[in-house]
């Protein structure tokens with residue numbers, strides 16, 4: 001029970017760098033799953049995240065089932081909506097969008113998911129989700145109808161993440177948004193990492209090994225790669 005979070009904590013303590021590949025049920029065709037997951041197995045990835053900002057009912061479960069046929073990596077839900085919850089995954093990032101002021105994504109979605117989560121045996125990882133300006137209007141921003149925090153406002157970014165920890169979140173996910181032009185600035189990653197004692201996830205717009213290294217060096221415990229691998233399945237071979 002709760003082994004995925006425990007493993008993240010152990011990795012953090014041992015200063016092991018974690019890497020999640022984000023697979024979007026909206027974009028990945030069932031026929032391509034085996035090939036794609038094979039590439040992930042061959043890479044340094046430690047986790048597979050599954051989720052999207054806009055995913056039709058049932059698509060997430062179908063994809064998770066297909067992924068699990070081909071890997072022993074933990075499959076973690078990263079849902080944009082409560083309709084993406086499925087017991088077929090290993091864990092769920094139980095997100096609350098702390099940077100936004102839309103009650104739907106602060107608490108309503110979580111209330112909608114609760115009765116189903118009660119019935120199933122899915123590891124729940126309370127996660128504070130902090131969206132910063134990635135230089136374009138990203139899908140998360142559009143769907144959630146919230147304003148990201150400006151990257152210049154390191155203090156607000158840091159205090160938001162810290163408030164998440166004090167609220168009892170087990171992880172903070174610092175996000176520039178999928179396909180961001182500007183990744184989360186190093187200054188912001190390091191400021192948040194210094195303030196937190198819980199593990200820090202960083203994602204959004206990371207497109208090179210160098211950007212990954214910089215994020216880890218600044219204090220990210222887990223880096224998420226979505227678009228770069230979506231666009232080039234040889235990304236991790238480089």
Ligand SMILES: CC(C)=CCC/C(C)=C/CC/C(C)=C/CC/C(C)=C/COP(=O)(O)OP(=O)(O)O
Pocket residue numbers: 024051052053054078079080081082085093094095096097104105106109110113129138139140143144178179226
């Ligand atoms: C806890 C439960 C059940 C749901 C969480 C609901 C919340 C708070 C969501 C946060 C806001 C949100 C819409 C997050 C989306 C996260 C996500 C999966 C982003 C990936 O975006 P893509 O779908 O890859 O965007 P593109 O299609 O533009 O690449």
Ligand SMILES: O=P(O)(O)OC[C@@H](O)CO
Pocket residue numbers: 022175176177178179180202203204205206224225226227228
């Ligand atoms: O698709 P990219 O830009 O890699 O972003 C990954 C993830 O942080 C999006 O929520």
Ligand SMILES: [Mg+2]
Pocket residue numbers: 024178179226227
């Ligand atoms: Mg994406």
